[in-house]
Amino acid sequence: MKDWQLGFSSSRAQNNQTGVSSIFDENFPPSGFMKDLDSSPERMDTLSGKKSNGSDGESMRDAIEESIFDFSPSSITQSNHIKKTGFRARPKLASAQAVLSSKLEDPTEMQTNACEEPEDRKPEPLKRVCMDPLPIAAGETTKDEDVEEQKVKEGVMAGENLVEEGSKVALNAATRKSLWRRKIEPRERLGASVESIDESKEGDFSNKRLHRKKSWGSRQRNTQMLGSLQDGEQYMGGSVEKDGEEELVPHPVLSRVLFHSSASSSSSFNNSSAESDEVFSENEDTATRRQNMKKCRSWRTFLTMMQWSKRPQTSWIQLxxxxxxxxxxxxxxxxxxxxEVEAVCLQVLMSDALCQFVPHYFGHISQDGEQYIRLEDLLSGLKNPVIMDCKMGVRTYQxxxxxxxxxxxxxxxxxxxxxxxxxxxxxxxxEHAQRGVTKLRYLQWRDDSSSTSSLGFRIEGIVMGNGKVLRDFYKTRTEAQVTETLLTFTRSQxxxxEAYESRLQAxxxxxxxxxxxxxxxxxGSSxxxxxDCSSKANIWMIDFGKTIPTPKDVQLRHDVxxxxxxxxxxxxxxxxxxxxxxxxxxxxAGEQS
Ligand SMILES: O=P(O)(O)O[C@H]1[C@H](O)[C@@H](OP(=O)(O)O)[C@H](OP(=O)(O)O)[C@@H](OP(=O)(O)O)[C@H]1O
Ligand SMILES: Nc1ncnc2c1ncn2[C@@H]1O[C@H](COP(=O)(O)OP(=O)(O)O)[C@@H](O)[C@H]1O
Structure with missing residues (x-):
């Protein structure tokens, strides 16, 4: 398991133990509600902030797999280097294999979690899982091992072209299946490693049997595995009696997953009969076949549900x-x-000192006759993210x-x-008479009635953890109003x-x-x-649509x-x-607690 997976699951596990309170709040502004907060100190894991300059897919991965920064209350005060370097919680998509193994390792995860996404906010299943978590900028992959990932990205692009713009229509099943198959490579690697572990234990009779079975060929092997699944309780017991011999099922759920990984995963996309047929022998009679088919399907359903419930969470929203x-x-x-103004800025930013504060820019793409800028999703990996958009600067017009x-x-x-x-x-x-205002007048009025003109930023909107969107900050202008909003936004944690403060200092x-x-x-940049409720926190610079280079003779100070x-x-x-x-x-917040 990689560091970030450990960090993620440990913080989740800890949340389960400490019973971190739900961050849902229904009433805003919450007069006096902060006193009632359960501000139990959650562990805060984020990933280190060094970011690739985008020219090298390998270094991008290295940056992603850097050590975890601990933002627990104690470590925040202790670790000076965090304050020096800042942090970066690079968004992550847990792979399906990680998802499954973490499920197997941590049965407590099945329990109700305070952070569980409300049913009605759950995104459609498996929309996200076919995307590689490690971004490779278009056209810059040269290393052999990156070629496959690049192909996948291209495949995803091709797949996206099948989707009508703005539509939520799922990808064509065959395309998704092939995308999934390509994306499932890590799962296949896991399968290989488990088998090689078994081979290494040659002295173990059961493992030898497993080894023999492996050489039967996939069709028979699959049939055999199904045979051992005839009774759920035997299966869960880890070994089954068959023909008087004990057969070891190395890890009941995992082995099933490994042998049928592609089937189970693709079942979400397509329960094709071709796939189902693959796991039955020609000699089975129709009744057995139907029975097996039923069991196989219900098992697949279970696996799919498991994958779905543990899939990377995304509650993406445009705030x-x-x-x-x-x-x-x-x-x-x-x-x-x-x-174009924004695209040029993003390109320059990828190799600037600010690159670790900007979503990764993957270039642009043309879809259905429209051009789009491709950006890293800053909400990826966050569960029920709590978001705030602050528009920076003392004016919002050029x-x-x-x-x-x-x-x-x-x-x-x-x-x-x-x-x-x-x-x-x-x-x-x-203006009343003409029932109209100029854009400049409107923008100036917005700046003056909010905190833009006086404080040099304004809060544009907030999404709370329950998905509630708050946009009525038109008149949030004074320091006291902003402070109260910050406390609401963070639930006084x-x-x-402190993590936000540290990030801003960086x-x-x-x-x-x-x-x-x-x-x-x-x-106009934000x-x-x-x-989120697992205490990942970060701040990013976005929106460079009105950011322009200064004339050569102008040197800005930005603080006057x-x-x-x-x-x-x-x-x-x-x-x-x-x-x-x-x-x-x-x-x-300290005084309140
Ligand atoms: O936020 P509200 O009060 O709705 O006002 C919006 C914002 O100021 C937009 O700026 P931003 O994109 O920075 O959020 C601006 O877009 P511009 O970027 O074009 O200035 C809109 O202008 P119009 O797009 O012209 O309506 C204006 O109506
Ligand atoms: N890279 C990103 N990851 C996640 N959310 C984003 C990202 N970029 C933008 N958003 C969301 O979209 C909203 C609007 O983005 P922005 O770039 O400001 O658009 P606009 O130019 O229309 O103002 C943001 O407030 C945020 O909620």
């Missing part, structure tokens, strides 16, 4: 921005409608908007409607607040080293805060107020405010 602009692909990447508004003021009724909905008294008499440091930051005016013409974005003003307010929230 802010233009609705429908961003979506999760069948392959597990985030696809965002193409914007200076060009001002000249545009002056030269050709287009009056927008949609923006007027949005404005009136929040504050009917906001439009001027003239000090170690989460970002602050990286920004100072970043050439990109030095040379760009960052407008910090995406994500954590904006006046027209100086192009300052106030990004560092926002970051400093956020760090300060997180500090205040930590203090208040």
């Amino acid at each position: 802010a921005g233009h609705q429908g602009n961003v979506r999760l692909s069948e392959g597990g990447e985030v696809l965002k409608r193409f914007c 200076e060009e908007e001002i000249s545009k508004a002056r030269s050709n003021a287009i009056v927008r009724s949609d923006m007027y409607q949005k404005m009136v909905k929040v504050d009917p008294a906001a439009p001027t008499v003239e 000090v170690h989460i607040l 970002l602050n440091k990286a920004l100072k080293e970043s050439n990109f930051f030095n040379r760009h005016e960052i407008i 910090l995406l805060f994500v954590h 107020p904006w006046v027209e013409g100086n192009r300052e974005d106030g990004y560092l003003i926002g970051l400093t405010s956020l760090i300060t307010l997180l500090g205040e929230a930590i203090k208040q």
